[in-house]
Amino acid sequence: xxxxxxxxxxxxxxxxxxxxxxxxxxxxxxxxxxxxxxxxxxxxxxxxxxxxxxxxxxxxxxxxxxxxxxxxxxxxxxxxxxxxxxxxxxxxxxxxxxxxxxxxxxxxxxxxxxxxxxxxxxxxxxxxxxxxxxxxxxxxxxxxxxxxxxxxxxxxxxxxxxxxxxxxxxxxxxxxxxxxxxxxxxxxxxxxxxxxxxxxxxxxxxxx
Numbered sequence: 001x002x003x004x005x006x007x008x009x010x011x012x013x014x015x016x017x018x019x020x021x022x023x024x025x026x027x028x029x030x031x032x033x034x035x036x037x038x039x040x041x042x043x044x045x046x047x048x049x050x051x052x053x054x055x056x057x058x059x060x061x062x063x064x065x066x067x068x069x070x071x072x073x074x075x076x077x078x079x080x081x082x083x084x085x086x087x088x089x090x091x092x093x094x095x096x097x098x099x100x101x102x103x104x105x106x107x108x109x110x111x112x113x114x115x116x117x118x119x120x121x122x123x124x125x126x127x128x129x130x131x132x133x134x135x136x137x138x139x140x141x142x143x144x145x146x147x148x149x150x151x152x153x154x155x156x157x158x159x160x161x162x163x164x165x166x167x168x169x170x171x172x173x174x175x176x177x178x179x180x181x182x183x184x185x186x187x188x189x190x191x192x193x194x195x196x197x198x199x200x201x202x203x204x205x206x207x208x
Contacts, residue, residue: 001044001061001168004097005161006154008084009059011099013157015086016057020160020178021046026167029064039171040064044164061164074105166192 012018029041041064048057062068067079074092079085082097085105092105104111126148128135139145159178166189167174175185183189197203 001042001063001161002165004082005061005164006157007098008082009061009161010157011084011095011102012057012059012086013160014153016048016054017051018048018057018059018160019051019156021048021059021163021176023047023173023175024163024167025173026164026171028168028171031171039168041066042168044167046160046164071105075107076105 024047025045027043028039031039042061043066044061046059046061048059050056060068068085070076070079071087071092076094080096084095084097084099086093093102094105095102104114106114126132133147136145136147140147163174163176169192170186170189172186172189174183174189176182177184181193183193
């Protein structure tokens, strides 16, 4: 989760403007070491509060062989080893481990019809395909271009993901106050929110 979640969960995090969860809970199986940091299997459940554009969102992360149940209405019989499903009130969307090549979970006929009648694009597409990260980096240096996945976005995505790994580590339910960056129900876990920096490498402690 500490690696792939920033790829796999990027789609729903961005599309639904999830922000920070208010609580995270983990079911873990067979913790491997004495620090309870690694487990063979887990299911991590995030709860995100409603905002002015959507209701509350529940997001689950499955790993180690656990998988969500397949809805009988989906035109698939099994799930691949990795990927993401966004379950909607009308349709559901399936991607691989990265949020590219999405597919609506509808019949082949409906999927072809949808592709032939796509809605108007309102979001800018990547300019350089698979080479986008390299070109964005160069464009940022030369022209002050702000990459799509900049630190303003990436920091929040990473914070959300690492809260899940923290819940995994302790097999705990975590109530999170994002404004104060504090776990409110488990004070013993708060010390793990930020590793102490080596001398000369600290930054931002005085920033509000």
